[in-house]
Amino acid sequence: MKVSVYVIAYNEKDKIxxxxxxxxxxxxxxxxxxxxxxxxxxxxxxxxxxxHQIKFNGFGDLRNQAIAKCSNEWILSIDSDExxxxxxxxEIKTLILQDKYDIFKIPRRNFFMGKWIKYSGWYPNYRQPxxxxxxxxxxxxxxxxxxxxNLTKKPIGILKNxxxxxxxxxxxxxxxxxxxxxxxxxDKLIVKKKKGSVSRAFFHGSWSxxxxxxxxxxxxxxxxxxxxxxxxxxxxxxxxxxxxxxxSNWKEPLTK
Numbered sequence: 391m392k393v394s395v396y397v398i399a400y401n402e403k404d405k406i407x408x409x410x411x412x413x414x415x416x417x418x419x420x421x422x423x424x425x426x427x428x429x430x431x432x433x434x435x436x437x438x439x440x441x442h443q444i445k446f447n448g449f450g451d452l453r454n455q456a457i458a459k460c461s462n463e464w465i466l467s468i469d470s471d472e473x474x475x476x477x478x479x480x481e482i483k484t485l486i487l488q489d490k491y492d493i494f495k496i497p498r499r500n501f502f503m504g505k506w507i508k509y510s511g512w513y514p515n516y517r518q519p520x521x522x523x524x525x526x527x528x529x530x531x532x533x534x535x536x537x538x539x540n541l542t543k544k545p546i547g548i549l550k551n552x553x554x555x556x557x558x559x560x561x562x563x564x565x566x567x568x569x570x571x572x573x574x575x576x577d578k579l580i581v582k583k584k585k586g587s588v589s590r591a592f593f594h595g596s597w598s599x600x601x602x603x604x605x606x607x608x609x610x611x612x613x614x615x616x617x618x619x620x621x622x623x624x625x626x627x628x629x630x631x632x633x634x635x636x637x638s639n640w641k642e643p644l645t646k
Contacts, residue, residue, distance in 0.1 A: 391486045392417040394460035394524075395468055397439075398452055401428040402470035404559055410437050412474040416466065422456035430470075448533035448574070453518075460524060467520045468553070472498065477551040482521060491547035492526040493519045493540060499552045503614040510608035510618045511601075515555065519546060534574035564621050572629040579633045586634030595627030 395416040397409060400423065413419060421434045424446040431441045444455050457465060464486050468474055478496065485494065497514030500507045507513055518538045519527060530537045540546065558564050579586070599619045602608045608615035 391464055392462040393464045393466055393482065393486065394418040394420060394462040395466045395474075396420040396422055396453075396456040396460055397434075397468050397470055398422045398424075398449070398456060399426060399430050399434075399470045400424045400446065401426045401430060403428045403430045403433055405470045405556070406430050406433055407437070408473060409468060409470050410434060410439060412472075413466065413468055415479050417462055418460065420456060420459050422452055422459065424452065448531060448536070450529040450531040450533070450536035453529045453536065454531075457524065457528070463523060465522055465524055467518070467522075469555075471556050473554040473556070475551060475553060478549060478553050481549055481551050485521075485547070485549070490544075492523045492542045492544050494521040494547040494549055496520045496549045497552040498555045500555045500557055502557060503617065505611075505614060507611050507614060507618070509606060509610045510603075510615045511606040512618065514552065516548075520553075521549070533577050534571050535578070564617075565624075568621060568625040568628065572625050572632055575625075575629045576632050576636055579629065580636070584630075584633060586630050586632070586637055588631070588634065591627045591630035591634065594630050595623040598626040599623040 393416045395413045395418065397406070397419070399406060399421060403426075410419060419439045421431065421439045421441045422444050423431045423434070423441055425443055431443070434441050440459075442456075442459050444452055446452060453467070466474070466482065485491070495516045497516060500512045500515055518529065518536065526542045527538050527540055530539060558567070599622060602622050603615060603619035608619045611618070
C-alpha cells in the first residue's frame with residue numbers, strides 16, 4: 391500500500407529540510423504552504439516535494455485541504471518541526487498491511503533546550519491522529535488546537551515508537567508562537583462564551599503554569615520545565631487579555 395505525507399508550513403526554511411528528509415521513504419510528499427516568504431516552498435520543490443499554496447484560514451481548514459491534495463490510500467501527517475524516525479517508518483509499513491485500525495495516534499518525543507523532555511505534559515505528547523486512511527477522519531474547523539472527527543467505526547490505534555519534535559529553534563520563536571496562538575485562540579474562547587479581564591487572564595495563566603510545572607511534573611525537567619510552564623502562562627495570559635480587548639472595544643479619548 392502507498393503512503394502520502396503532508397506537511398503544513400509557513401516560513402519554516404530552517405526546519406523543512408530535515409522534516410522532508412525524514413519522510414523521503416513515502417510514495418508522495420505534499421507541502422501545504424501558506425504563501426511563505428522565506429523560501430520554504432522553493433526548498434521543498436528542489437527536494438521533489440509537491441507544493442500547494444493554501445490561504446491560511448485556521449489549522450483545521452488547512453489540514454483538511456492538505457488531505458484533499460493527497461492521492462494515496464494512507465496519509466501521514468507531519469509538521470515541519472517533527473521528524474519521522476526509522477523505527478516509526480518501519481512500524482508504519484507493517485501496520486498498514488493489517489486491517490485492524492484505520493486511524494493511529496503517534497507519540498512524540500520533544501527535544502528542547504538541549505535535552506529530551508520527559509514530563510511537563512510533553513511526553514508522550516500526542517496530537518491529533520497522524521496516520522490514517524484517506525476518508526477515515528477529518529479535522530474540525532477550530533483555528534488552533536484543532537480536533538478531529540472519526541468517520542469510521544473502528545477504534546483508534548497507537549504506535550509504539552515515537553516521532554521526534556523540535557518545537558523551538560530559539561526563545562524568540564517561543565514568544566512568537568505565544569503571540570500567534572493567543573490571537574488564534576480568542577475565537578475559541580468567544581465560542582465558549584468566556585469573559586475576559588485582567589484578573590481572569592492572570593488566574594487562567596497561573597493555573598496553566600501550575601498545571602504544567604507541578605501537576606505534570608515539569609519541575610523534574612529542570613530549567614526547560616520552568617521555561618515550558620512560563621510559556622504556557624504567557625500564552626494563556628495573553629489569550630484572555632486579547633479576549634478582554636475584543637470584548638471591551640476601547641476607543642481613544644477625543645481632544646474636543
